[in-house]
Amino acid sequence: MPQVISAVGLTTGHAPFVEEARHRGELYITQAYDLYTEENHEAWRQLYRRIRPRWEQYANEHFLRGIEALDLPSDHIPRLSDINKRLQPLTGFQAKPVSGYVPGFLFFDCLRRREFPTTITIRPVDRMDYLPEPDIFHDVAGHVPMHTEKSFADVLVRFGDCAHTAVEMTALITDEAERTRRLTNIIKAMSRFFWFTVEFGLMRGKRGTVAYGSGLLSSYGELHHAIESPEVQRYPVQLEWLINQVAEIDHYQPILFVVDNFDHLFSLVDKLEKWMREGKLNNVGPGLPDVAESDLRSFMDAA
Ligand SMILES: [Fe+2]
Numbered sequence: 258m259p260q261v262i263s264a265v266g267l268t269t270g271h272a273p274f275v276e277e278a279r280h281r282g283e284l285y286i287t288q289a290y291d292l293y294t295e296e297n298h299e300a301w302r303q304l305y306r307r308i309r310p311r312w313e314q315y316a317n318e319h320f321l322r323g324i325e326a327l328d329l330p331s332d333h334i335p336r337l338s339d340i341n342k343r344l345q346p347l348t349g350f351q352a353k354p355v356s357g358y359v360p361g362f363l364f365f366d367c368l369r370r371r372e373f374p375t376t377i378t379i380r381p382v383d384r385m386d387y388l389p390e391p392d393i394f395h396d397v398a399g400h401v402p403m404h405t406e407k408s409f410a411d412v413l414v415r416f417g418d419c420a421h422t423a424v425e426m427t428a429l430i431t432d433e434a435e436r437t438r439r440l441t442n443i444i445k446a447m448s449r450f451f452w453f454t455v456e457f458g459l460m461r462g463k464r465g466t467v468a469y470g471s472g473l474l475s476s477y478g479e480l481h482h483a484i485e486s487p488e489v490q491r492y493p494v495q496l497e498w499l500i501n502q503v504a505e506i507d508h509y510q511p512i513l514f515v516v517d518n519f520d521h522l523f524s525l526v527d528k529l530e531k532w533m534r535e536g537k538l539n540n541v542g543p544g545l546p547d548v549a550e551s552d553l554r555s556f557m558d559a560a
Pocket of ligand 1: 391395400456471472
């Protein structure tokens with residue numbers, strides 16, 4: 258019998274369509290666009306209207322061009338199929354709707370195939386400022402415009418290669434405890450790298466330091482804070498620092514790293530993979546992020 262889904266919207270934390278898919282073990286879903294309520298579209302409108310002037314001021318030029326290239330709507334939640342029609346011819350990337358958290362290896366492997374796992378729910382209108390989990394505004398307004406830029410898209414694909422290298426490097430370790438220990442360290446290093454670049458990266462722009470990290474580009478408050486606050490430590494990126502720096506998620510980032518351009522970022526991912534092969538990622542500094550069992554398992558199962 259077909260399942261009846263009540264039209265209560267696709268609000269973060271309250272979206273039966275998504276929760277039911279998750280319970281059925283379905284990671285990849287459809288956007289079910291008709292389930293969005295007027296309140297859901299209103300949340301998008303408010304988020305977009307508020308942050309747009311800050312993008313003009315603090316976002317990198319590739320992002321601003323991406324917004325135009327995708328024709329990102331300001332007054333309603335975009336259909337991913339419309340976004341993909343414009344995105345795919347540019348870099349081959351596509352936004353792929355998911356029901357929730359995508360375990361580490363599967364996430365990076367999606368990037369390698371130029372698919373970006375995309376949340377379809379949107380935050381409630383009374384929680385505009387802080388949401389620990391991603392929503393469609395973070396994923397589509399924060400990440401996806403960056404995927405229109407070839408040099409940045411290539412970085413994400415190269416990162417997916419690194420996940421495969423991690424699997425390859427650890428697959429033949431017969432001592433289970435040692436395999437777990439090494440993988441945990443490698444995943445931690447990769448997560449930190451991703452966090453301080455793709456999520457919270459800064460870069461040199463024609464107008465001074467600008468943001469390319471999606472955690473910044475989707476946050477009205479933090480985007481301004483990251484560029485303007487005298488309390489933020491902003492340093493030229495160094496791989497040795499990225500992989501050992503504790504990454505905390507529950508407050509504005511106190512330390513941010515600046516790349517010259519995306520070719521520079523690409524060269525750092527190359528170096529990350531080289532260091533992985535040399536064993537340098539087997540013992541990174543302790544502390545956050547914790548590596549979830551599902552992340553570890555995803556790398557082990559890929560072997
Ligand atoms: Fe993100």
